[in-house]
Amino acid sequence: MTPLVTLPMESYQLAKYAEPVICFVCDFENNFDAESCRKCGAPMALTHQAIGHKTPPQMITVVGPPGAGKTVYLGMLLDLLARRTSGIRALARGAFSVSLQQQAVESLSRCEFPGETSSDPDDWNWVHCQVHLSRRRATREVVLADPAGEAMLAHIDGMVHQPAVQALFSRSIAALVLVDITQVEAGGSDAEYFAVKALSNLAEHHKRGRSTWSRRPVAVVFTKADDCEACCDDPAGYADRHCSGLAQFCRERFTKVEFFAASVARSTKLANGLDVPLRIEPRGIVEPFEWLVRGMKR
């Protein structure tokens, strides 16, 4: 027979449970010991860190269809910013913030691209970093997310409601839109249509607030531009010539919009359809991010 055991009531523990922790990304109430938000899947460590700062971090949303290169771009961006000694720099906050950088860099150094990001928000990579601008003491707390392109596509098309994507769009104060230039060069319009749809979706948020998306910075980045010198030389002109719909939409809807070209690797396609990075030569990676950060209101 099991003897009865009397446990003392730990009231302070109950008090912890009584006070919910509000997710930084989606404002959903979670228990204090939750590892990730029950609604959007963002790591609660992000929220705990955000609470610890006087000024809450500012969020930048990264938009792009599957295969546009979001993971590679963000991973390389963070690695570049972390290795810099002058100009704009970034220091990761929290171990979870280094995962994306580690994943991308390890893959690329082995001449492989990182695997496709899962549609499950729990598997997305989140980054919280302290960005040092070149001016003394000018720092910003910035949160970046690497959402799955599939999930984003489904949400934008209205097929599946993704609370995480919804929350990202609502919370962000700047956007980085990635357009795969190889699709544009091949004559396809899918990349352009996706960008227009995403930006249109973004522009619908915060209409009643004082700060609307029309006044927030939007950087349109043509990715995989290693083989397109025309785009590298004049991205805005390239957008006018090859993605005129996107260029016109951006200029009509957003007052702070800029076009960039970026490439991380020179790659080739194998007979089995697999893309292989032949060598890593980052180009134009930091510029869009720097432009966004400098254009964001405090």
Place this chain on the structure above:
Amino acid sequence: MFDLAQIRAKCLKSARIRRALIALAAVLIVVAWCWDVRVGVASSLIPIFLLMNQLGKAKVRQAMLTARAAAIASRPAVADQHLATPSEADAETELSLPETMLRQQRYALLVRSQITETLSEELRAQSNRLLWDRMGLVPEGNVAVASIFTDNEFPPNVWVDPVLLDRHCVSNQEFFEFVIAGGYQQPALWDAEVVSGLLDFVDTTGAPGPRFWVDGGYPHELASHPVVGVSWYEAAAYARWVGKRLPCDAEWVKSGSWPIATGNGSLAQRKYPWGNTMDRSRTNLWGSGPQTTVPVGDYASGVSVSGLYQLVGNVWEWTSTSFDTPPPPRRLTEETAPPIAEVPMKSIRGGAFDTYFDAQATCHFQSGERVLARKHNIGFRCALSACDVANLFFTPNPTPAEALQEALA
């Protein structure tokens, strides 16, 4: 002949006079203002002097442009300062064909057995001296050549015959000799399949030449930098013109990794030309250099055993090996299928100033590029098989004692 330095000095002098006039005008304005002269007089002077300033600047700019164009037009056709001074270049018409070839760095043609016997002793000595000054010997032997599509833990051994490789990558100045000698207009120098596409190999102004040149010439400050913006065909044509060829993958790897056969039959190879540890002070890579090309003679501390500069870093180097050659069947798996490029690709080696990872800037790392690509970070160096040199260790009239001493050495 235009003297660029003299023109610059004149421009600077006129600029100084203009600045002095502007300063005087500024003083006059201040004095006028202090003496309560009508403000209108003073303010009317301002746009006049501003206009003077602008006109002066425009004149200086125009003079500089004229001088630059004249300098390009009258640039002495020299590949090396100590080989031919401008006065010698003026007397080019008096040079014999072998002398002209030496001046153009085409000494490799003169050391061949068919030619060398027809030359004077002095010319033979000169061409042989140039050969050793400009090229390093890579001895025969096996080398393990890793490929991006093979298992790099056990790369296959390849036999390499003795070969000479250029100590430096081909510079803009050297390539300029090829351009002004009409290299782009000589179909015999080019691969047959690309002759119809020669008109595409133009610079920013449409003149024949590397992609980033202007008016058929290179920017003055980049004379000793490696030539970039050249396709594989342009590199191969230049190599033919100077009597050499592009090195194959195995030759290039052997020159840098300098393999030594160990007792158990395996090869001990260096990862970098200077050893097995990355030392960023010895090479121009991402984060260790100026983020652009540097002169081909820089980073002397990073030379290979045979004295080759910048095998790693600065620019990738074209080789003659096809990049899409399928690896041996036993290594061919579904995941390592060869690439399918619309245009054939050639292997490139060595890494460049913008190569990010140390692991991709080693003697063993292989990358590839389309043969028609004219990239900002791909250059080349040439090779010459030792068997093509008539007398590799030629010395003019050696005494018996010298010959014996050399043989012993």
